[in-house]
Amino acid sequence: MKIICASFQCESNSRAKTHPQKHDFEYFRGEDIFKKLVVKEVFTEAGFEVIPSIYSVALPAGTVEKDIYLYYAEQILQTVKDNSDACGVYIFFHGSMEVDEIGSGELYLLKEIKKIVSEKCVISLTMDAHANITDELCDYADIVCGFKTVPHTDQAESELRAANCLIKAIKSGIKPFMYIQRVPFLLKNDTLLTREEPLKTLIEETMELENRNDIYSANLFLGHCWIDAPNTSASTVVCATDKKTAQKVAKSLANKLWATRKLYKFKIEAESPEKSVDMAINGSENRIFVTDSGDNTTAGAEGQCTDILKLFLERDTAKRVCVAGITNQEIVEKFWNKKDGESIFVKELSKNAIVKSHGNILGWGKELIGRSLCLSFGNIDAIFTEKRSAFIEKRNFDEANTDLLSYKVVVVKLGYLFQELKPFADREIFALSDGASCVEIEKLNLTKIIRPMYPLDEFEWEA
Numbered sequence: 018m019k020i021i022c023a024s025f026q027c028e029s030n031s032r033a034k035t036h037p038q039k040h041d042f043e044y045f046r047g048e049d050i051f052k053k054l055v056v057k058e059v060f061t062e063a064g065f066e067v068i069p070s071i072y073s074v075a076l077p078a079g080t081v082e083k084d085i086y087l088y089y090a091e092q093i094l095q096t097v098k099d100n101s102d103a104c105g106v107y108i109f110f111h112g113s114m115e116v117d118e119i120g121s122g123e124l125y126l127l128k129e130i131k132k133i134v135s136e137k138c139v140i141s142l143t144m145d146a147h148a149n150i151t152d153e154l155c156d157y158a159d160i161v162c163g164f165k166t167v168p169h170t171d172q173a174e175s176e177l178r179a180a181n182c183l184i185k186a187i188k189s190g191i192k193p194f195m196y197i198q199r200v201p202f203l204l205k206n207d208t209l210l211t212r213e214e215p216l217k218t219l220i221e222e223t224m225e226l227e228n229r230n231d232i233y234s235a236n237l238f239l240g241h242c243w244i245d246a247p248n249t250s251a252s253t254v255v256c257a258t259d260k261k262t263a264q265k266v267a268k269s270l271a272n273k274l275w276a277t278r279k280l281y282k283f284k285i286e287a288e289s290p291e292k293s294v295d296m297a298i299n300g301s302e303n304r305i306f307v308t309d310s311g312d313n314t315t316a317g318a319e320g321q322c323t324d325i326l327k328l329f330l331e332r333d334t335a336k337r338v339c340v341a342g343i344t345n346q347e348i349v350e351k352f353w354n355k356k357d358g359e360s361i362f363v364k365e366l367s368k369n370a371i372v373k374s375h376g377n378i379l380g381w382g383k384e385l386i387g388r389s390l391c392l393s394f395g396n397i398d399a400i401f402t403e404k405r406s407a408f409i410e411k412r413n414f415d416e417a418n419t420d421l422l423s424y425k426v427v428v429v430k431l432g433y434l435f436q437e438l439k440p441f442a443d444r445e446i447f448a449l450s451d452g453a454s455c456v457e458i459e460k461l462n463l464t465k466i467i468r469p470m471y472p473l474d475e476f477e478w479e480a
């Protein structure tokens with residue numbers, strides 16, 4: 018009895034200009050995919066033969082070009098064709114992959130898989146809590162288990178839940194019924210945190226529901242506002258042994274989720290870039306982090322914007338400031354051969370600077386992917402990177418040969434700070450900057466989403 022395993026993920030951002038290329042995908046095939054996926058043991062222990070396909074995962078970016086998408090999708094389809102007698106398929110998706118000329122990358126692949134496998138084959142998925150679920154997903158998959166944490170810390174648990182549900186469905190011979198309830202709201206992703214109320218209680222409820230014998234999985238998907246597509250919104254998805262239960266529970270969760278729509282607020286200070294910079298300069302805390310949320314590389318933005326750096330340069334501060342992770346291949350290339358301590362002129366900023374340190378940058382999988390150059394403009398240091406990267410932990414600063422602990426103000430291109438940086442932050446300020454990952458829904462000019470949609474429209478709704 019075979020179970021096919023694969024993963025194909027890239028969170029798309031319609032506003033981002035850079036489309037992911039092949040080299041942007043961390044890629045494994047065959048047995049090596051289990052360096053990344055944790056499901057092999059559960060399937061093997063349950064007596065199944067595990068058939069690995071590919072693992073292909075990229076950092077959030079612009080929409081995926083059709084030929085890049087098909088290059089990977091066809092490899093998964095080939096594994097399915099070679100093993101069309103499989104009794105199960107397990108795929109770890111993000112759930113918000115938008116493909117040029119195709120639409121939802123997840124849906125297309127599932128449709129193609131469904132044409133190949135037998136009617137009895139059970140398809141189980143793991144998805145990110147920010148997945149934009151398409152209404153047709155229930156026609157092509159049987160089980161979905163979404164992350165229950167934002168920021169995400171339960172990827173492995175979510176994989177195992179989906180794997181165990183798949184085993185249960187195959188062994189019991191009962192194909193789950195999936196019910197999807199769209200919830201017409203689209204909120205600032207960074208205000209939705211599962212360790213805070215009201216989401217905390219709602220997530221706990223989904224976990225209790227999953228203890229029931231008749232429910233495989235109960236999920237809240239919060240949606241992802243940076244894709245302009247008809248499936249962009251929150252949703253609830255319940256997989257149960259019968260249609261009535263799945264529908265009833267999904268609707269009940271949807272109504273509860275809808276009822277909370279006005280309660281999501283930033284848990285940290287969120288201000289305009291100008292005000293954020295002033296607050297950081299004037300704050301008395303030992304170390305203040307400012308997040309440049311509109312240019313958040315973990316949400317698909319390019320990380321090229323120097324607006325916040327310029328705001329600091331305009332204000333002559335005595336504090337030691339570091340602006341980390343500005344994507345600029347030209348600057349790194351142009352000054353790479355200069356020695357540390359040498360003076361240079363940075364045309365892009367019309368400023369003199371001193372080369373402070375040469376270093377490396379880390380990719381999504383924490384591997385070294387390129388070079389970084391730290392330039393000092395008086396008290397203000399800026400780390401330029403030749404490729405897009407995300408400064409999410411102290412190691413990013415270490416690899417760039419900069420001392421995180423020496424700074425009083427640190428700017429990173431994120432929304433909320435990653436957990437790994439929190440111990441170094443005595444205060445966090447969320448700068449509401451513009452850009453590909455701008456969190457202000459009203460500014461996104463979404464034209465393809467369904468309407469009415471809260472908060473763009475004010476209306477009554479019930480599932």
Ligand SMILES: [Zn+2]
Pocket residue numbers: 145146147169
């Ligand atoms: Zn997510």
